[in-house]
Amino acid sequence: MRHWHSLRGILLAALIVSQAALADTAATPSLAGTWTLKAAYDLHKDGSKTFGFGPAPSGILMIDRDGRYSLQIYRSNQPTHAIDAKGVRTDFKPGEIASTHYGEVSLDPATHSVTFRIERAYNLRWDGTVQVRPYMLSADVLSYQVPQQPGSDSVAVSVWQRVKPAIKGAP
Numbered sequence: 537m538r539h540w541h542s543l544r545g546i547l548l549a550a551l552i553v554s555q556a557a558l559a560d561t562a563a564t565p566s567l568a569g570t571w572t573l574k575a576a577y578d579l580h581k582d583g584s585k586t587f588g589f590g591p592a593p594s595g596i597l598m599i600d601r602d603g604r605y606s607l608q609i610y611r612s613n614q615p616t617h618a619i620d621a622k623g624v625r626t627d628f629k630p631g632e633i634a635s636t637h638y639g640e641v642s643l644d645p646a647t648h649s650v651t652f653r654i655e656r657a658y659n660l661r662w663d664g665t666v667q668v669r670p671y672m673l674s675a676d677v678l679s680y681q682v683p684q685q686p687g688s689d690s691v692a693v694s695v696w697q698r699v700k701p702a703i704k705g706a707p
Contacts, residue, residue, distance in 0.1 A: 564645055565673055567605075571597040571696035574677070576609055578690040586690070589635075597696055599641060605652075606638040609694070634658055643671070650680050676700075 573595030577585045587593075590612030599605040611633050637657035643650050650671040654662050671680040676698035681691040 564643055566601075567599045567603075567641060567643060567650075567678065568601045569599060569701070570699040571599070571678060572699055573597075573609055573694065574697045575693070575695040577693055578688075579681070579693050580690040588692070595635075595694075595696075603640050603642050604638075605641045607636065609635040637662060643673075648672070650678075 573593060576589045576593045576595065577587050579585055589609060592612045593609055594612070595607070595609035597605065597607045635658060637652070637654045637659075639655040640653040641650060642653075648670055649668050652667045652669065654665050654667065657663055657665075667683055669680040669682060671678060677695065678698070679693060679695040681693050684691050
């Protein structure tokens with residue numbers, strides 16, 4: 537009889553742990569899938585927006601079920617330079633032409649933060665960094681703010697739309 541009570545206690549404990557794990561999984565939305573860029577802009581402290589990647593940037597964010605990701609944002613199909621008011625050619629900074637990086641990503645719904653563990657990036661200062669960004673996720677639209685860069689009065693905002701799977705049963 538004692539053996540039965542011990543076994544019953546172990547099974548009950550296992551059930552409680554399993555239910556807690558399922559509840560935790562259900563509480564954390566999945567980012568797995570393919571996302572396309574809807575918008576990328578800089579939000580200034582005064583509320584104004586500027587568009588460092590141009591008016592119509594493109595991009596893709598791919599995240600697997602294990603949280604491995606690859607992200608690319610590219611400037612609109614426009615020249616990589618501009619002509620200022622005096623007619624002088626001004627080249628865009630590399631960061632205004634593309635933003636690409638890969639690594640691992642995870643969500644924390646309790647703090648409304650998304651964490652990018654960046655392994656490699658086009659911006660060499662980001663290699664090996666961890667960036668925690670506030671996010672909003674509504675249905676299949678994800679937006680987040682990139683940490684403010686030194687000397688900037690703005691935060692970069694990225695807005696992504698999840699692509700519906702073309703193959704039934706795909707994540």
